[in-house]
Amino acid sequence: MKIKYAIAASLLLSLSAFAQKDELKGLKKIVDKDTPPTKEDMTKFKELIAAAEPKMSAATPEQQSDFYYYRASGGVMELMTNPMLMADIKKASAVLSSSIDDFNKVLEVEKNAKKTHTKEIQEEIFPEVKTMVGNIANQLAEGKMYKEAAALYGLVYKLDPKDHAQLYNAAAMAVNGQDYDNALNYYLTLDKSGFTGEGTAYVAKNKKSGQVEGFPNRETRDIAIKTGEYLEPKDEKLPSLKGEITKNIALIYVQKGENDKAKAAMTAARKNNPEDVNLIVAEANIYYQAKDMEGYKRLINEAAAKNPNNPELFYNLGVVASETDKAEAKNHYSKALQIDPNYEPALVGMASLILGDEEKIVNEMNSITGTSKKENDRYDALKKKKDAIYTESLTYLEKAHKIKPDNQYTISLLTSIYQALERDADYKAMKAKLKG
Numbered sequence: 024m025k026i027k028y029a030i031a032a033s034l035l036l037s038l039s040a041f042a043q044k045d046e047l048k049g050l051k052k053i054v055d056k057d058t059p060p061t062k063e064d065m066t067k068f069k070e071l072i073a074a075a076e077p078k079m080s081a082a083t084p085e086q087q088s089d090f091y092y093y094r095a096s097g098g099v100m101e102l103m104t105n106p107m108l109m110a111d112i113k114k115a116s117a118v119l120s121s122s123i124d125d126f127n128k129v130l131e132v133e134k135n136a137k138k139t140h141t142k143e144i145q146e147e148i149f150p151e152v153k154t155m156v157g158n159i160a161n162q163l164a165e166g167k168m169y170k171e172a173a174a175l176y177g178l179v180y181k182l183d184p185k186d187h188a189q190l191y192n193a194a195a196m197a198v199n200g201q202d203y204d205n206a207l208n209y210y211l212t213l214d215k216s217g218f219t220g221e222g223t224a225y226v227a228k229n230k231k232s233g234q235v236e237g238f239p240n241r242e243t244r245d246i247a248i249k250t251g252e253y254l255e256p257k258d259e260k261l262p263s264l265k266g267e268i269t270k271n272i273a274l275i276y277v278q279k280g281e282n283d284k285a286k287a288a289m290t291a292a293r294k295n296n297p298e299d300v301n302l303i304v305a306e307a308n309i310y311y312q313a314k315d316m317e318g319y320k321r322l323i324n325e326a327a328a329k330n331p332n333n334p335e336l337f338y339n340l341g342v343v344a345s346e347t348d349k350a351e352a353k354n355h356y357s358k359a360l361q362i363d364p365n366y367e368p369a370l371v372g373m374a375s376l377i378l379g380d381e382e383k384i385v386n387e388m389n390s391i392t393g394t395s396k397k398e399n400d401r402y403d404a405l406k407k408k409k410d411a412i413y414t415e416s417l418t419y420l421e422k423a424h425k426i427k428p429d430n431q432y433t434i435s436l437l438t439s440i441y442q443a444l445e446r447d448a449d450y451k452a453m454k455a456k457l458k459g
Contacts, residue, residue, distance in 0.1 A: 046075040050093045060100055068097050084136035088129050092140045095125035099152075112163070112171040116178060119156065123181050153182045157189070164192075169200030177209070187218035191264065198271065207275045213268050220264035227253040266296060270305035274312075282313045300330045307339075316343055334359035334366040341372055345379075352376055370423035371433055374416040378436070384409045413440045431458060 049071045053064050060068065072094050079087055098118050126144050133141045160175035173196035180190040190209055197206035225244040226237050230252055238244035247253040269292035276285035289306040296302050307322035320343050327336040341355035353376055359369035388405045391398050417440060424433050434456050441450035 046071045046078075047089070047093075050075070050097075054093065054096060054100075060104055062104075065097075065101055065104060068100075072097060084132050085139065088132045088136060088139060091125040091128040091132065092144075095122040095129070098122035098125070112168070112174070116171075116174045119152075120178055120181065123152075123178065149182045153179055156182070160192070160196075164196055167199075169196045170202050173197040173200060173202060173205060173209075177205075187213060187216055188220065191218070191220065191268075194268075194271070198275070203275050203278050207272065207279075210268055210272045210275070214272060218264070218268070220261055222261045224259040224261055225256070226259060227256045230254055266292060266299055266302045266305070270302065273305070273309050277309055277312045282309070285309050285313070298329065300326050300333075303329070304336070311343075316346075319343060332362055334363040334369060337362070338366065338369045338372060341369065341376075345372070345376055349376060349379065365422075365426055367423050367426045367430070370419040370426070371430070374419040374423070374436065377412055377416045377419070381409060381412055384412070410444060413444055416440065428456075 049067065053060055053068050053071075056064070075090060079090055082090065099122050102115055102118055126148065129140050130144060133139065156175050157179050160172045160179065163169075163172035163175065173193045176189050176193035176196060180186060180193060183189070190213055194206050194209035194213065197203070197209060224237055225239075225241050226235050227244055227248060228235050235255075236253070238247065241258070244253075244256055248256050269288055273285040273288040273292075276282070276288060286306075286309060289302070289309055293299070293302050293306065303322055303326040307319050307326065310316075310318035310322060320340065323336055323339050323343070327333070327340065330336060337355045337359040341352045341359065344352035344355055353373070356369045356373040356376065359366050360373070363369075384405050388402055388409070391402050391405075417437075420433055420437050420440070423430070424437060427433070434453060438450060438453045438457060441447075441453055
């Protein structure tokens with residue numbers, strides 16, 4: 024009785040004159056063993072594959088199919104019998120990728136030949152390997168081994184080119200791992216495929232763990248509900264990822280210093296989604312990263328016109344304007360706070376804008392070295408003006424601190440201001456919150 028491995032090797036149904044050679048007889052013997060292959064078996068297997076490979080150019084399609092099938096199976100057997108190889112994700116991925124290539128060669132050859140292995144590969148091998156590799160990829164992603172996870176998600180897509188969600192996972196993991204070249208290739212393939220990610224997620228809560236889990240379809244989810252092991256079934260609409268994919272393509276081009284390609288990619292995306300405010304903001308960010316502030320400002324204004332109730336857009340305009348026109352920046356921050364009085368970034372932005380006049384005043388105060396009445400009066404006037412700036416900024420900073428009490432930037436500003444205003448109790452309390 025033969026042992027079935029994760030990928031089982033099937034018997035050769037017929038052998039031509041080529042297949043009678045010692046190489047294929049030896050391969051057949053190793054694959055058909057009732058016990059897992061030994062280290063010696065795998066060494067012999069590689070020798071036989073190396074001896075048979077040069078003869079493939081003169082082989083029949085059926086013989087080529089058998090050869091690629093054996094070679095692919097040998098790669099998987101090696102993974103299963105070599106713990107050290109499995110521990111090296113990069114090498115294991117390379118071996119598995121090579122095996123997948125060989126299985127695909129079998130499928131290609133058998134399109135116009137006897138389909139000896141096609142059904143097994145498509146219905147048993149690929150689904151089984153897909154599940155196995157996908158689970159490992161998920162574990163790697165959870166362990167923040169992003170590059171390794173990306174490679175395995177890419178292999179899952181290679182097994183099932185219709186499952187573009189796995190390619191999306193590969194791209195996202197590659198970005199997290201700062202592997203921008205591979206991420207770009209993945210995203211470009213997704214963009215070309217027309218993948219949007221829209222659809223429905225079928226979820227339910229695991230009664231035992233309390234975690235919400237996804238199911239491949241409604242039927243599977245409903246069966247799980249009937250078992251009593253799951254509850255609270257929900258159908259969740261999945262939004263389109265098209266804009267995000269195009270945006271990421273553009274941002275990667277920016278990362279690579281290819282700003283013209285970045286702008287072209289985003290322009291193309293916006294032609295398909297002219298009213299998508301998120302795309303406008305994404306394009307604006309490209310201009311910002313390229314240090315094209317005029318382009319950034321133009322696009323954020325366009326986004327604000329389409330979405331006038333978004334405080335973030337007016338805050339962003341304030342940030343850009345603060346470098347050249349403080350009055351304009353103040354108007355934008357004020358608009359953001361009119362929309363949302365508790366929008367913390369705008370509160371801090373407004374306070375920073377107010378504090379911008381501090382340096383000039385302090386420098387003038389420090390320049391006064393005399394003790395005449397005129398100089399003393401000027402110094403007192405400047406101090407009064409400085410304290411007024413501090414007091415005005417506190418209106419925004421104290422509110423921002425209540426909203427986001429762990430913001431170290433806000434804490435550092437409050438510490439300095441309380442000290443300058445000689446509010447000792449407040450100074451000591453705030454200083455205690457500073458980290459580092």
